[in-house]
Every structure is written in structure tokens, then in C-alpha cells.
Amino acid sequence: MAEAASGLEAIQVSKRFGATQALGGVSLSIQAGEFMALLGPSGCGKTTLLRCIAGLIDPDGGDIRLGGRALKGVQPWHRDIGVVFQNYALFPHMNVAENVAFGLKMRRMKPAEIKAKVERALALVRMESFAARFPSQLSGGQQQRVALARAIAIEPVLLLLDEPMAALDAKLRGAMQLEVRELQSRLGITTVLVTHDQDEAMTMSDRIAIMSEGRIEQVAAPAELYLKPANRFVADFIGRSNQIVGNIVAAADGSLALQPDADAALRLPVPSTAPRQGRVLLMVRPEAIEILPGAVGVPAGMVGVQAIAADRIMTGDRISLYCQLGGLSLYGTLPSQAEKLAALPEKGAPVTLAWRESDAMVFAA
Amino acid sequence: MNRWLKAYIALAAVFLLLPMALVVVVSLSSAQFVIFPPPGFSLKWFARVLQDTSFMRPLWNSIQLGLLSTIMAAMLAVPAAIVLVRRRPPGAEAIQTFLLSPLALPSLVLAIALLFFLSSIGLGNTYIGLLIGHVVIVLPYLLRTVLAVYSASDPRIEEAAYTLGANPWRAFWRVTLPAIRPGLFAGGMFAFLISFDEVAVALMLSNASNMTLPVSILGYLVNNYDPAVAAISVIKMAIVVVVLIAVEKFYGLGSLTLPQRGGTASHG
Amino acid sequence: MMPNRFRLSTLAFLAPAVIGLLVFFIGPLLLNVEVSLREQGGGHGLAQYLRALGDAYYVKVWLQTIVLAACVTFFTLLFGYPFAFAIARSRGPVKGFLIFLIVTPLLINVVVRTFGWMVVLGRSGLINGTLRAFDLPTINMLGGWFAIGITLVHVMLPFMVLSIASALEGIDQALEQAALTLGAKPAAAFRYIIWPLSLDGVITGTLLVFSLSIGSFVTVMLMGNNRTMVLPVMVYQQLNLSSDWPFAAALGMVLLVTVLVISGIQLAIGRRLRRGQA
Numbered sequence: 051m052a053e054a055a056s057g058l059e060a061i062q063v064s065k066r067f068g069a070t071q072a073l074g075g076v077s078l079s080i081q082a083g084e085f086m087a088l089l090g091p092s093g094c095g096k097t098t099l100l101r102c103i104a105g106l107i108d109p110d111g112g113d114i115r116l117g118g119r120a121l122k123g124v125q126p127w128h129r130d131i132g133v134v135f136q137n138y139a140l141f142p143h144m145n146v147a148e149n150v151a152f153g154l155k156m157r158r159m160k161p162a163e164i165k166a167k168v169e170r171a172l173a174l175v176r177m178e179s180f181a182a183r184f185p186s187q188l189s190g191g192q193q194q195r196v197a198l199a200r201a202i203a204i205e206p207v208l209l210l211l212d213e214p215m216a217a218l219d220a221k222l223r224g225a226m227q228l229e230v231r232e233l234q235s236r237l238g239i240t241t242v243l244v245t246h247d248q249d250e251a252m253t254m255s256d257r258i259a260i261m262s263e264g265r266i267e268q269v270a271a272p273a274e275l276y277l278k279p280a281n282r283f284v285a286d287f288i289g290r291s292n293q294i295v296g297n298i299v300a301a302a303d304g305s306l307a308l309q310p311d312a313d314a315a316l317r318l319p320v321p322s323t324a325p326r327q328g329r330v331l332l333m334v335r336p337e338a339i340e341i342l343p344g345a346v347g348v349p350a351g352m353v354g355v356q357a358i359a360a361d362r363i364m365t366g367d368r369i370s371l372y373c374q375l376g377g378l379s380l381y382g383t384l385p386s387q388a389e390k391l392a393a394l395p396e397k398g399a400p401v402t403l404a405w406r407e408s409d410a411m412v413f414a415a
Numbered sequence: 416m417n418r419w420l421k422a423y424i425a426l427a428a429v430f431l432l433l434p435m436a437l438v439v440v441v442s443l444s445s446a447q448f449v450i451f452p453p454p455g456f457s458l459k460w461f462a463r464v465l466q467d468t469s470f471m472r473p474l475w476n477s478i479q480l481g482l483l484s485t486i487m488a489a490m491l492a493v494p495a496a497i498v499l500v501r502r503r504p505p506g507a508e509a510i511q512t513f514l515l516s517p518l519a520l521p522s523l524v525l526a527i528a529l530l531f532f533l534s535s536i537g538l539g540n541t542y543i544g545l546l547i548g549h550v551v552i553v554l555p556y557l558l559r560t561v562l563a564v565y566s567a568s569d570p571r572i573e574e575a576a577y578t579l580g581a582n583p584w585r586a587f588w589r590v591t592l593p594a595i596r597p598g599l600f601a602g603g604m605f606a607f608l609i610s611f612d613e614v615a616v617a618l619m620l621s622n623a624s625n626m627t628l629p630v631s632i633l634g635y636l637v638n639n640y641d642p643a644v645a646a647i648s649v650i651k652m653a654i655v656v657v658v659l660i661a662v663e664k665f666y667g668l669g670s671l672t673l674p675q676r677g678g679t680a681s682h683g
Numbered sequence: 684m685m686p687n688r689f690r691l692s693t694l695a696f697l698a699p700a701v702i703g704l705l706v707f708f709i710g711p712l713l714l715n716v717e718v719s720l721r722e723q724g725g726g727h728g729l730a731q732y733l734r735a736l737g738d739a740y741y742v743k744v745w746l747q748t749i750v751l752a753a754c755v756t757f758f759t760l761l762f763g764y765p766f767a768f769a770i771a772r773s774r775g776p777v778k779g780f781l782i783f784l785i786v787t788p789l790l791i792n793v794v795v796r797t798f799g800w801m802v803v804l805g806r807s808g809l810i811n812g813t814l815r816a817f818d819l820p821t822i823n824m825l826g827g828w829f830a831i832g833i834t835l836v837h838v839m840l841p842f843m844v845l846s847i848a849s850a851l852e853g854i855d856q857a858l859e860q861a862a863l864t865l866g867a868k869p870a871a872a873f874r875y876i877i878w879p880l881s882l883d884g885v886i887t888g889t890l891l892v893f894s895l896s897i898g899s900f901v902t903v904m905l906m907g908n909n910r911t912m913v914l915p916v917m918v919y920q921q922l923n924l925s926s927d928w929p930f931a932a933a934l935g936m937v938l939l940v941t942v943l944v945i946s947g948i949q950l951a952i953g954r955r956l957r958r959g960q961a
Contacts, residue, residue, distance in 0.1 A: 106860050126863040133864040139857035143879050153865030424769050431784050434799025435791055441802055451812030491703055494696035504693050514700055517708055521898025523915045524935045531718050532711035551707050612792045614901055633794045648795040655790050
């Protein structure tokens with residue numbers, strides 16, 4: 051039901067609030083029909099960017115173009131952008147149907163037309179039978195559907211979702227993420243999602259823009275972000291990892307190794323892509339680490355270290371084994387399966403931790 | 416805020432402050448009458464008013480009455496508020512509405528009703544009668560503040576005190592009371608100002624010897640129109656400002672800013 | 684939960700306040716009803732009420748009282764709403780200043796404020812002094828409905844503003860922004876979103892201001908003339924000048940019932956309005 055979807059282009063958008071630079075010249079290109087997430091910690095500028103796109107904030111500089119049209123000077127009520135607000139911002143004094151009809155009424159459509167469009171929008175989110183209810187009589191998930199219906203009823207050229215799932219409990223959140231994603235691809239509507247929840251961003255988006263301190267750190271598809279982070283911030287922000295800071299030192303044979311700050315007697319293998327000297331951060335994702343009981347030696351084609359098994363921590367779908375080597379602690383994870391659990395070394399037993407050289411990431415520290 | 420709203424606020428500020436500012440200007444006038452602009456400035460009206468027992472006696476009466484009625488109202492309101500907030504006995508809602516109901520009455524009606532009643536039990540035109548009248552006026556204000564402050568304080572701090580070995584009395588004295596003391600203090604100051612400003616009940620119940628300041632200013636103003644009224648008004652405003660600064664210092668003015676039914680008594 | 688034995692004191696804690704008000708609040712009101720029913724022969728009856736309602740003069744005074752309070756309420760709402768809006772929309776020191784502006788008059792005695800307006804409006808006051816300085820003819824603005832009205836609006840404005848401001852503060856700004864993104868111009872967002880959601884505060888404010896202004900007598904006493912008689916002043920005069928207790932009591936009851944009935948009507952209209960908007 052959306053009009054021909056429009057691409058969105060942000061060019062050097064900047065915004066300052068007093069002493070804080072909320073947006074420092076952000077450029078971002080979103081294709082027509084694409085689902086883009088703005089992901090970052092709170093205060094990174096993602097919400098400011100969203101509000102600039104919606105027209106609720108005027109950027110200090112730069113340009114935002116929607117479907118080739120410059121949005122500068124266009125008032126929010128003339129932009130045809132649907133917004134789902136955090137906490138939904140449903141009008142408490144209007145029932146569900148009136149909420150959804152509001153945007154259509156503002157467009158001075160005929161009552162019959164409004165009625166048909168409201169029914170269609172409510173049907174899309176499976177809320178037809180709740181038309182006469184008031185927002186206070188709805189559950190969080192239902193309110194969210196109504197907010198979505200209200201935003202898409204005006205057949206916007208762009209849909210903005212501002213932390214739409216933040217108020218839902220974990221189970222419902224997962225279900226709604228899939229549902230919204232499904233609806234978005236069915237309507238083919240260009241969508242921007244603002245979130246601080248990386249699982250949500252990965253689940254829902256075609257591409258993710260990682261933001262930090264008013265800048266975009268990386269724009270990429272979820273898998274690429276996880277496996278090939280462009281910089282230390284992205285690598286740290288996305289997923290979990292073992293992080294070891296230290297100096298690059300040359301061994302007697304001329305090969306390079308990492309001397310961790312936590313234990314200067316240790317030498318850890320670094321990939322050949324690492325700098326020849328200086329301080330670095332070595333990151334290895336725990337699921338990339340293979341846990342081999344006993345001091346069995348590192349398998350061919352891998353690098354690794356000998357360590358002593360310490361605590362194991364069960365977190366539902368996977369189990370983490372923490373290991374000590376000298377003053378350093380490393381951990382690896384396994385899927386929670388009974389046989390794997392049984393094979394894990396006991397506390398205090400020797401263990402070999404191995405990983406592929408390509409799974410280690412090195413950044414200047 | 417857009418331009419129009421800013422311009423409106425500027426006008427409203429003039430409207431709100433003008434009469435008070437003029438009272439200050441007139442109080443410094445050297446003229447014998449209220450004339451604008453004043454021909455010159457002097458402090459002679461302050462000197463006159465400060466020596467005039469027909470203003471100074473009522474001033475002391477008002478301060479005394481305000482303090483006494485506040486203390487007595489607090490002795491009634493604080494225990495009631497504790498029970499109403501924490502123990503919610505059956506009918507708590509109704510009792511609370513009843514205790515706040517004097518706010519809903521035009522104060523003049525309350526004043527004449529009190530006059531009839533106190534006269535019929537032999538307390539008409541006595542100091543005790545006047546004090547009773549002001550306790551009735553002040554009690555709902557004080558109760559409302561204490562209810563609000565006490566409701567906002569976390570009941571778990573008392574529960575924590577119990578688990579640490581305090582009995583209910585000790586928990587109240589050692590934990591609850593210190594927590595709500597700033598609110599109590601602000602509420603008490605507010606109650607004092609209500610009594611200090613009250614006209615209707617004081618007009619009906621006071622006599623020449625225990626007359627309050629607003630009544631004496633009113634009486635003077637009915638017959639005279641000279642800068643003496645301005646001077647005593649400025650002194651009265653100064654006292655209010657001092658009390659307000661004290662409230663602000665201990666609790667913040669926010670506690671007084673959003674009364675649901677404030678100021679009935681002050682308005683008469 | 685308190686330990687059980689401590690509950691025994693519930694009654695003891697509540698009793699002083701409840702008994703105090705029963706004796707010195709409900710008692711006087713009941714006595715007032717009794718006094719208003721006293722008849723000259725010594726019996727009881729409706730003579731005082733019939734006297735009040737049967738005389739065109741008293742009925743006129745009664746109507747004047749209602750109209751004055753209604754006008755004051757209307758103008759306080761008209762002037763108070765934008766001020767409340769400004770308070771709700773401002774932050775930091777500006778908000779503090781606006782609250783200071785509106786709270787300060789609240790804490791200055793009504794007698795003093797009336798005097799202040801006498802200085803503004805009086806024959807040798809600010810306005811006429813200014814007119815005289817420019818050799819323009821002076822206007823006597825004291826002693827009439829205009830002076831009473833402007834003073835009462837000044838006295839009542841804080842109550843209206845604070846009631847509306849607290850309602851406006853409670854409206855999530857995202858609601859207005861949502862309306863804007865849905866295509867509502869600011870005026871439409873105000874009409875369909877902010878105004879209906881602030882109605883609670885408007886109702887509280889109008890109820891409060893109406894019942895306060897219908898009972899006000901100091902301002903009318905000081906600024907009025909013999910044409911601007913209202914019920915509360917009349918009650919006062921019956922008591923102090925004529926010492927006619929039963930009649931004063933009856934007029935007081937008329938005032939009380941009027942306040943309660945009109946407040947009830949306002950509440951009902953307010954509820955209807957809110958439903959209509961929903």
C-alpha cells in the first residue's frame with residue numbers, strides 16, 4: 051500500500067546541542083525499499099539523526115534528500131514520513147480507529163475513504179477487532195501494532211522506527227521483530243530503525259549503520275559487521291570477545307607475538323596482518339575458540355595457547371569455559387549439548403585453546 | 416516559545432508584578448496621599464508605621480497566630496497522615512476527603528458559621544475561638560502537603576528498618592520522620608503563610624485586641640488611602656519573602672507551585 | 684505491613700483530626716443551617732430564604748455574583764492558558780522565572796494586591812498620573828465592575844495557570860510530534876491533541892477559580908460602590924451592620940448551595956466535553 055518507495059540520502063548532516071556535537075557531519079545512503087538500522091550506544095546521535103529525518107529537529111548543516119527531494123525547509127507535516135515513536139505516543143483520548151484515522155483526517159480525505167484505509171491498516175497488523183478500544187486498554191504489543199498501523203496508514207514514503215520494541219518483554223520482542231520485518235518487506239517501504247539492541251538490528255535489517263559520538267563507524271550487512279568489523283569500536287560493540295591489550299614483540303626467530311600487559315611473561319600468536327610494532331588490541335570471539343582437553347598441542351592450521359580450565363558459566367543456549375594462563379583469562383563458548391558438556395575439562399585441568407589465525411582481529415590500541 | 420508567546424509573557428509579567436511594584440514605590444513616597452508619580456522619596460511612612468501600635472500589635476498577633484495554628488494543625492495532621500498513607504484503614508479515602516473538605520467551602524461561609532458556633536459555646540470573639548478557626552483553615556493545607564510527601568517516601572525504608580531491628584516507633588522517629596522532615600517543614604511554612612494571610616475568619620472572629628494584620632490593613636484601607644498602607648504592606652511582603660526563601664532553601668519552591676486547591680483562605 | 688499490635692493505634696492517630704473537624708467544621712455548618720431557619724416568633728421555617736428569593740434586589744445581587752464569578756473565570760482561562768503553556772514548554776531558569784512570576788502574587792495578601800490595583804487605577808494613580816502628565820483627560824476607573832474584575836483576574840490567575848500547567852506538563856511531547864509527523868499543522872495538533880488532553884487541568888482551574896471568586900468579598904468591599912453589590916459582601920453587611928444573623932446565615936447557605944450546584948454543572952459539562960473529544 052505504500053507509494054513507490056523512495057531512497058534516503060543524508061549528506062554531511064550535523065547538529066549541535068549546546069556544547070555537545072550530537073551529529074558531526076553524518077552521511078548515509080539508504081536504498082529504496084531497504085531496511086536500515088541505526089545502532090549505537092545511547093548518546094551516539096542515532097535518535098538525533100532520526101528526528102532530523104522526521105523534521106522534528108532542524109540540522110545545523112548538511113542536507114537530507116528523500117526520493118531525490120531535498121527536505122530542508124519542509125515541515126514535518128508535509129514530509130509524508132511515518133514514525134513509530136518510542137513508547138508509541140498513541141493519543142490516549144482517541145480509540146484505536148481514531149488514532150489510525152488521524153493522519154488521514156489531517157489529509158482531509160473523505161470519511162468513507164478513511165474508514166476503508168483504517169480497516170486495511172488495522173488488518174495488516176491484525177488489530178481489526180480492537181478498533182473501538184482505547185490505548186490504555188491494550189497490551190504493550192497491541193499498542194505497538196496500533197502505532198505501526200497509524201504510521202503506515204498515511205502510506206508514507208519512508209518509515210521511521212524509534213526504539214519500537216524497547217518497552218516489550220523479551221519473548222514478544224522477538225516475535226514482533228519478525229512480524230515487523232515481514233510487513234516491511236511485503237509493503238516494500240524504505241525503513242530506518244533506531245535501536246541500541248544489536249540482536250534487534252541484526253534480526254530486522256538489511257544493513258546496519260553503527261554510530262558512535264555523532265559519527266558513523268561502519269555501514270554493512272549484519273554478517274559483515276560481525277565477522278569483519280572495520281575498527282575497534284565496531285568489533286567491541288558488536289558481539290562478545292576476548293580482548294587482550296599489549297605490545298608487539300619480535301621472537302628470536304623473527305616472528306611476531308603479543309606481550310600482554312596482564313602478564314609480561316606470556317607470548318600470544320598474532321595474525322600476519324598485525325602491525326610490526328607498537329601497542330595493539332587482540333580480539334578473538336569466544337565461539338571461534340576451540341576447547342581441547344589436555345595439553346594436546348595446537349591442531350594444524352590453527353594457532354593457540356595452553357591454559358588451565360577455571361569456571362564454567364551456563365547461559366542457556368551456550369556454555370562458556372573460562373581458562374587461566376598466567377595472569378590472563380580467556381574464554382571460549384560451546385553450544386549447550388550434553389555430550390559437549392561432558393567432554394569439558396574439569397576445573398584445574400590443563401586445556402588447549404586454539405583458533406584460526408583469520409579469526410583473530412588486531413587493532414591499534 | 417515563539418515570538419507571540421514571548422510578547423504575551425512579557426505583558427503578563429507586567430500585569431502580575433505591576434501592582435506589587437507600585438505598592439513598594441508608594442511606600443517610599445514623601446507625599447501625604449497616594450499620588451503618582453510621587454513628588455519625592457522618604458522613609459517617613461515606614462517610620463510612622465513602625466511606631467503605630469495599631470499596625471505593630473496586629474503584626475505580632477498574626478505571627479503568633481500563624482505559628483500556634485500551624486503547630487496545632489501539625490499535631491492533628493501528621494498522625495492522621497501516617498495512618499492514612501501507610502495503613503490505609505477501611506474508609507481511608509472518605510476520611511481523607513472529609514479532612515480536606517474545608518478547602519471546598521467559600522471561606523466567608525465558614526467564617527460566619529464559626530462565628531455562630533463559637534458564640535453559642537461562649538468562645539465568640541476570644542483568642543481561643545480565633546485560634547480554633549485558623550486551625551480549621553490551616554489543617555487541610557498541612558494535611559495535603561504531609562500526605563503528598565509521606566506518600567512519596569518509600570515504605571521500604573521503614574521495612575528495612577524493621578528488618579534491622581527497629582520497632583515501629585523507632586523506625587518512625589529514626590527513619591521516616593527524618594525522611595519527610597523537609598516536606599513537613601515546607602508544609603508548615605506554607606500553612607503559616609495561609610494563616611498569616613487569612614482575612615475572612617480573622618475578620619469575623621477577632622476583636623480589637625487580637626486583630627490580625629490583614630484585618631487591620633483592611634480596616635485602615637476602608638477609611639484611609641495613604642502611603643501608610645503601602646509601608647505596612649511592604650513590611651508584610653518582606654516577611655512573606657523571608658519565609659519563602661526559607662522554604663526554598665530547605666525544600667525548594669516546587670513544593671508550593673502546583674496546589675490543586677490552594678489559597679482559599681488567603682483570598683477571603 | 685506493620686505488626687498487628689500496632690494497628691490498635693490507628694483510631695488514636697485519626698481521632699483528633701476527625702473529631703476536631705466534626706466539632707469545629709461540621710458543627711458550625713449545621714448550626715448555620717439551624718440559624719438560617721430561625722424565624723422571628725422563635726420557631727423555625729423558610730422565612731429568611733423566602734425573603735431573599737422574593738425580593739428582586741436580592742435576586743439581582745445573586746445573579747450579579749454569579750455573572751462576576753463567571754466573567755472572572757472566563758478571562759482567567761483566556762489569559763491563563765498561554766501562560767501555563769509557556770511554563771510547560773520552558774526549561775531551566777526560564778521555567779523557574781515563570782513559576783516565580785505566577786507564584787509570587789499568590790503569596791501576597793489579597794488586601795495588599797487590591798491596594799496595588801487602587802494605586803494603578805485610582806484618581807491620582809499610575810494611569811491617571813500618566814494621562815495628566817500628557818495633559819489628557821483622566822478617567823475614574825475605581826469603584827466599578829472594571830476595577831473589581833481586573834483585580835480579581837489578577838488574584839485568580841495563579842490558580843488557573845498552575846492547574847492548567849500541571850495538566851500540560853503531564854502531556855508527553857511525543858504525542859504532539861506524532862501528530863505533526865502524521866500531517867497535522869501545529870494549530871491542528873493543538874486542537875486535536877493538546878487542548879483535549881489539557882481539559883482536566885482546565886476543568887480543575889475553572890472550578891477552583893469560580894468557587895474562589897464567587898466567595899470573594901475583600902476586593903468588592905474595597906473597590907465597589909453601591910451598584911456592585913455581591914452576595915458575600917451582603918452577608919458581611921447583614922452580620923456586621925444589621926446584626927441580622929438568620930438572614931446572614933440564609934444568604935451564606937444560598938452562596939454555598941450556588942457554589943456546589945454550579946461546580947456540579949461545570950463538572951458535568953467537563954465530562955461531556957472530554958467524552959465528546961474522545
